Amino acid sequence: MSDPMGKMEAAGGLAVTTGVDVNRDVERLRAEGVPAKVAAKDATLWGPEAEEEAAIRLGWVDTFVESKELLAPLAKLRAEFNEQGIDHIALAGMGGSSLAPEVISRTLDLGISILDTTDPGQIVAELGEASLRRTAVVVSSKSGSTVETDSQRRAFEAAFKGVGIEDSTKRFVFVTDPGSALEELANEQGSHLFLADSTVGGRYSALTAFGLVPAALAGADVADLIDQAETFATTIGSDDDDPAVVLGAIIASKPTITIADDGSGIVGLGDWAEQLIAESLGKDGKGTLPVVLEEPGAPGARGSDRVYVTVGGSSTGLPSSGSALAMPDAVVNGPLGAQFLAWELATAYAGYLIGIDPFNQPNVTESKENTKRILADGLPEERPNAVDGAVEIYGSHSTTVAGALGEILLDADSEGAYIAVMAYLDRIDDAEAAKLRAELAERTGAPVTWGWGPRFLHSTGQFHKGGRPTGVFLQLTGEVGEDLLIPGRDYTFAGLQAAQAAGDRQALQSRDRPLVRLHLTHRKRGVNQLLHAVRELS
Incomplete structure (x- = not known):
């Protein structure tokens, strides 16, 4: 837990306050001139293998x-x-x-x-x-x-x-x-x-x-x-306070970063930062795993393997939630334009510290290629191992939903493990399903992420395949009511969605990642059954 008084660096309208000791990495970034080189769009910063990509990917700085x-x-x-x-x-x-x-x-x-x-x-x-x-x-x-x-x-x-x-x-x-x-x-x-x-x-x-x-x-x-953003850009490489440098060192400080909004007035920044961090840093078998929390102090916020950051909140005492569990390791305060640029800079700095090219995404295309092949050849034939109520169970030895979820928790009970829930569902009508993330996090010491498919394929999907190889995966799919033909194509949206889910399964299974798929034969009943089953687990 951070020192509630913390250390603050503020400039350009944005402040980062932290009690985490990141002084060594902050000094390294400054001593090696990294901020100034980023400002100058120096493509050599991340090593010779990254130089070609970086040379055409640094325009975001200005x-x-x-x-x-x-x-x-x-x-x-x-x-x-x-x-x-x-x-x-x-x-x-x-x-x-x-x-x-x-x-x-x-x-x-x-x-x-x-x-x-x-x-x-x-x-x-x-x-x-x-x-x-x-x-x-x-x-x-x-x-x-x-x-x-x-x-x-x-x-x-x-x-x-x-x-x-x-x-x-x-x-x-x-x-x-x-x-x-x-x-x-x-x-x-x-x-x-x-x-x-x-x-x-x-x-x-x-x-x-x-x-x-x-x-x-x-x-x-x-x-x-x-x-x-333009105001904040004046802080890049400053000899005085440079908040993005501190934030970059924070991101690189632990295997996992958990992010929650705490009354900043900015809604959904964690989802954007999740993609930025996961796709930039999740490769070469390492990287920082971002976990977006529903609220300050939500289950899974804390752990010895993670640093907990709030967007907004008090820098001198408990966050506005008032919960001791919600005390962050770091607080980032500032307007949205400055936040965008600060997190982008920080991610590039973190890539330098970790030794990762923050601009490529070598594993993103694999699931896409699998999807194309499945659309051409047809869905692979798969039979459920068991059926429990409104849920078909694939990839589990259990005959019940509670048992299948219990297997996932057991698989995640190892050093460095994390659980990724991937829901190929309607994130508006099936929004209740997202409660599963917090329920699973409350029952395990591992970080738990939530992703709506296929959008996460363009985000945490890179980390799933290229990041640390310790993920445990739960895929949710569901029966479709009203389908829709895609004009000019010989498949429907339901067919495309099913192919994307199958393609992603194949990419994970080819790496021997533990994966359970739960298919909801009736979405509303199936979601209720999932939530009831996870609450039965100790």
């Missing part, structure tokens, strides 16, 4: 300067949409293309619909006629070929046509890298187009067009975010 050029055209387009009665934004994007806009939207209560899913129920819910008539769709993809995003775009195109909306191509706003297939499509059909900074990787793209376009079109004053 990308907010270029992003100012977006402000005028975004204001103009928003005004045009308002004149047409379009006042709702749906975002089709995955990973770095959706997580930052989601934080901005939730923090400012903008009501953007974030579609980073292939669950047909969640997609169908966005395609009602009344909603469509007031909707513009932002389609975000660096490559322009992301399967989830392309599928959602096709579904919206068909839905617009189905309700008689003329010239629906003007309802689409494409955000992509120069030269991508999506840029070509936008030019062909006359859709709105915003090109992002190609020298910025997806997970570092919060302050590029990927983060700012959907937020601005929904009504956010994104100029404020840019100003906040």
